[in-house]
Amino acid sequence: xxxxxxxxxxxxxxxxxxxxRLTEAAAQESxxxxxxxxxxxxxxxxxxxxxxxxxxxxxxxxxxxxxxTIVAAGITLHEALAAHxxxxxxxxxxxxxxxxxxxxxxxxxx
Numbered sequence: 001x002x003x004x005x006x007x008x009x010x011x012x013x014x015x016x017x018x019x020x021r022l023t024e025a026a027a028q029e030s031x032x033x034x035x036x037x038x039x040x041x042x043x044x045x046x047x048x049x050x051x052x053x054x055x056x057x058x059x060x061x062x063x064x065x066x067x068x069t070i071v072a073a074g075i076t077l078h079e080a081l082a083a084h085x086x087x088x089x090x091x092x093x094x095x096x097x098x099x100x101x102x103x104x105x106x107x108x109x110x
Contacts, residue, residue: 007031009054012074014098017046022100025054038075045077052100061096069095 009029013019019037026033045060052058060077061084068087072080077098087094 009033010036011054011100012036014074014077015042015045017044017048017050018052021050021052022054025052029054036074040075042075042078045081054100056100057097058100059095059097061094063093063095065093066095067093069097071097071099073098 008031009026011022011026011033013022013035019035022035026035060081070080070084080096084094084096
């Protein structure tokens with residue numbers, strides 16, 4: 001619903017660290033910002049000093065031999081990390097990245 005709003009930003013943190021940093025970043029962002037959070041307790045993925053610039057992405061796993069790339073955000077990032085490990089266990093190299101901003105509508109009002 002929020003992705004359809006003009007000049008809106010949707011953020012989807014994956015853990016407590018990213019939730020805190022993205023809340024700070026959302027306060028500095030102009031326009032409508034929606035932070036989609038998850039209720040279940042999740043493992044912490046990021047270090048406390050990690051930065052989350054809105055509009056960027058983070059590469060969590062990568063090698064020169066990657067055959068596929070998994071892109072995930074929020075709670076699905078935890079599932080993607082598990083999938084990455086399962087694929088690696090079967091000999092399939094995979095990259096893993098997450099967008100800092102899930103979406104941003106750039107349409108202008110007429």
